[in-house]
Amino acid sequence: MTIIRAKNIKKTYNHETLPLEVLKGLTFDIEEGEFVAIMGPSGSGKSTLLHIIGFLDQQTSGTCHFNGKGMDDYTEDEIAHIRNKDMGFVFQAFNLLPRTNVYDNVKLPLIYSDRPEKEWHDLIMKAIKAVGLEHRVKHETSQLSGGEKQRVAIARALVNDARVIFADEPTGNLDSKSGSMIMKTLQELNQKHGYTIILITHETYTAEHAQRIIKIIDGQIKSDRKVRKRHDANHGFKK
């Protein structure tokens, strides 16, 4: 089933001097359960593309559908609801709440969800266990290593059972060992638990963890190839 359909996506930033065209007509589909790496050098427009397909930003022209509908088909509140329920974001800079412990950081998406509060604890603990941080539950984020912080961010993306995890350079701020652990975690989430993963990276060895690599250069798709066989796992931890 196609979960993301991008058709001729263009994005232009209107700078004071000259308009800057970052994306120049990108078209692709992403199936549910896929692990796709969007790869390209700095400034190629890959992060902008992730923000558009993650409904965090809007394209200048073209269409981008998530689950059959475009951003314009939803109200602002519905988009917020989709981001909460169906999407999970992992950022290069972790973006964790300061002076807040692991448990409360992972809890954050649930606060904005319709899930009953009595279910929260189990969901939070499952997500924390999935990234192997159960021994750090009460630690504040400032007490964690970079790799652990990124695992907290992944747990936060998982906690509300998102269908798609958008990871924007998740290993960019990590050493190679921690980066490799994060990639293994993402791979496991895709292969064992059926999460759709969309990974943004500029590193070839990071991209190689994915099943499919879309290479972008200068705002255009240079190549789109499958590098691994897809694993068809059922989505979620509960199954």
Next chain:
Amino acid sequence: MKVLSQLKIAVGGLRTHKSRSALTILGIVIGIMAIIMVMAIGKGAEDLILDQIRGMGSRTMSVEPGRMPEGLGDVYDIFTESLGGKEVEAIKNRNNVRGDNRVAPFVGLMETVSHENEKMRTQIHGASELWMEILTISPEEGQMFTDADVKQIARVAVIGSEVRKELFGESDAIGQKIKIKGQNFKVVAILPPTGVMMMMNIDDLIILPYTTAQKILLGISHYHAILVEAETEELVPLIAEDIKKTIRELHSITDPSQDDFKVGTMDEAMEIISGVTSALTILLTAVAAISLVVGGIGIMNIMLVSVTERTREIGLRKAIGATKTDIITQFLLESVILTIFGGILGILVGAGFTWLTGFAIREFGGFVSWKFYFPISAVFLGVGVAATIGLIFGLYPASQAAKKSPIEALRYE
């Protein structure tokens, strides 16, 4: 999103910056405290003054020489010698003034009083038995001087409890002599400790027959006031008019604006005092309200700083599903919690200071009848005003926060 979770987030946000939050609410605490204190002390003062005036009895009127000054150059007119024996007799005459009224002249002065080596400067009233009845005081020791003493210009004195303490200490004062302006006066009675009544400290008072004070101490033939106790309360306005008419005829005054005397009733006095204290309360409340507005602007300023500082957090919250309403609610709740907390603290501190002020007024000011007044409406007003200020001044920062695009907010450095 659940209200409780919203509250937890807001409280968490505030707890992260404890000292900043504390300083922010200080402005609100001071504003609410000022309003509470102004309301409570204003009301307490009004009640006290009205009680003191009411203490003179609603039948009592005073006729005083001079008239209200109409400007700075007019000040001499206040101290005229327009009231003397013939005015007293004219007022007593039932052909002039209706009713079976009691009339008593009054003179007052400040003088040094001594007994052996002890000295004190205090207020001396030249009055009669009627004055004591108006004050509703009876001597604690000894006997009050009589009308016969007044007629005979007797050198007798009734002294307040503080005067006795200052001049005689623990020893017996009745029958002893006190010296005023080189003249000896025999102490015939001592008043009980009474405190302030009718804006006078009774304990510091010395009362002499008015004839004695007038002739021996002052050497004058006029009076400083004529006290009139009307036969009935209903007759007061009519009697006041009769008195005015009588004295005008006596002084050949045709134009009332040229009156060289004034007649005051307790109702008029209470009306004036009530008006003055209400106006003062309004004025002071307005000043206190300004400090609240300043506190509110402080809140807005801090909330704007907080929004800027937490731009990435706002971006993150939006990215993981917070709606505009969620963000507005979070920041509004933060400012409302700050102001409500400040309001409650302001009420408590205000009540405490009001009580302390009342205590000081009673203990050190001698106003024993001062009542601790704390209107329950002040609590609702305090919290209501504080919450409204939080809402009004928190709305702009909150809407600024909610407007932020998630991706721009996440990119904020």
